[in-house]
Amino acid sequence: MTLLLDRVTFTYRRRQRPVLSQFTYEVPAQGLTILLGPNGAGKSTTLSLLAGTVEPTAGRVLFSDSNVTSETREFRRHVAWLPQRVPTSPQLSAREYVAYMAWLKGENRADAWARAGVALEQVGLAEQSGQKTASLSGGQLRRVGIACALAHDARVILLDEPTAGLDPHQRSVFRDVLGEIAASVPVLMSTHDVIDLADAADTVTLMASGRVRHHGGTKSFLDHARSEAAPGRRAESAYTALMGLDGSR
Numbered sequence: 001m002t003l004l005l006d007r008v009t010f011t012y013r014r015r016q017r018p019v020l021s022q023f024t025y026e027v028p029a030q031g032l033t034i035l036l037g038p039n040g041a042g043k044s045t046t047l048s049l050l051a052g053t054v055e056p057t058a059g060r061v062l063f064s065d066s067n068v069t070s071e072t073r074e075f076r077r078h079v080a081w082l083p084q085r086v087p088t089s090p091q092l093s094a095r096e097y098v099a100y101m102a103w104l105k106g107e108n109r110a111d112a113w114a115r116a117g118v119a120l121e122q123v124g125l126a127e128q129s130g131q132k133t134a135s136l137s138g139g140q141l142r143r144v145g146i147a148c149a150l151a152h153d154a155r156v157i158l159l160d161e162p163t164a165g166l167d168p169h170q171r172s173v174f175r176d177v178l179g180e181i182a183a184s185v186p187v188l189m190s191t192h193d194v195i196d197l198a199d200a201a202d203t204v205t206l207m208a209s210g211r212v213r214h215h216g217g218t219k220s221f222l223d224h225a226r227s228e229a230a231p232g233r234r235a236e237s238a239y240t241a242l243m244g245l246d247g248s249r
């Protein structure tokens with residue numbers, strides 16, 4: 001599996017300056033990659049382009065060497081995508097909703113229903129699976145969205161700030177789930193939870209102003225931390241140093 005942006009330029013309507021310009025980025029083919037960066041860095045735009053939900057102004061999005069814009073159906077079957085705002089159907093129960101999304105991704109009805117049950121269990125929502133999505137909390141809805149990403153045969157999983165709105169316990173549950181999933185399917189996720197997740201990631205990509213500022217294994221990211229940083233603060237310290245927020249750039 002390869003999924004990449006090849007010299008992509010992207011400009012939002014009614015904006016003059018492109019958010020991304022001649023931007024090339026390949027999703028690492030294995031493990032968990034976290035996409036870090038300040039607000040407005042271009043993380044969501046990058047993920048939306050990789051997910052095929054927006055089209056580049058110029059350049060190509062390639063999935064296993066096929067141009068995504070021309071192979072959209074096949075591509076959507078194999079790419080799981082959780083946007084920042086999880087779209088739901090309030091009249092459906094959590095399980096019906098997840099099963100419906102899996103069916104849209106090409107699972108047959110029986111498999112979609114079975115997989116929805118397993119995915120909701122994975123995200124700790126087994127007890128709420130019969131509840132209408134309209135009655136779920138924001139954090140629970142986010143977990144329903146994560147379950148949708150897990151309920152079909154994805155070859156790559158893209159998650160835009162999946163931990164936003166989760167309480168500390170659920171964040172740690174999610175981290176464990178993610179570790180299990182990323183062992184077999186590559187996962188790229190954006191996050192602001194640097195401290196929580198940098199240690200769990202295999203690869204860290206740091207974006208700023210539409211460019212990759214740092215990309216590499218987690219160790220090489222953490223090596224940028226100040227030597228006096230406490231063990232629990234190394235990721236934050238590395239982020240600060242690489243962003244030049246400590247006056248080093």
Ligand SMILES: Nc1ncnc2c1ncn2[C@@H]1O[C@H](COP(=O)(O)OP(=O)(O)OP(=O)(O)O)[C@@H](O)[C@H]1O
Binds near residue numbers: 041042043
């Ligand atoms: N729908 C839109 N229309 C116009 N401009 C947009 C739109 N969405 C994002 N932008 C702009 O594009 C730039 C990149 O935004 P993007 O959401 O990709 O950043 P981000 O790194 O995901 O930020 P955050 O951490 O706040 O989610 C920002 O300047 C933002 O204001």
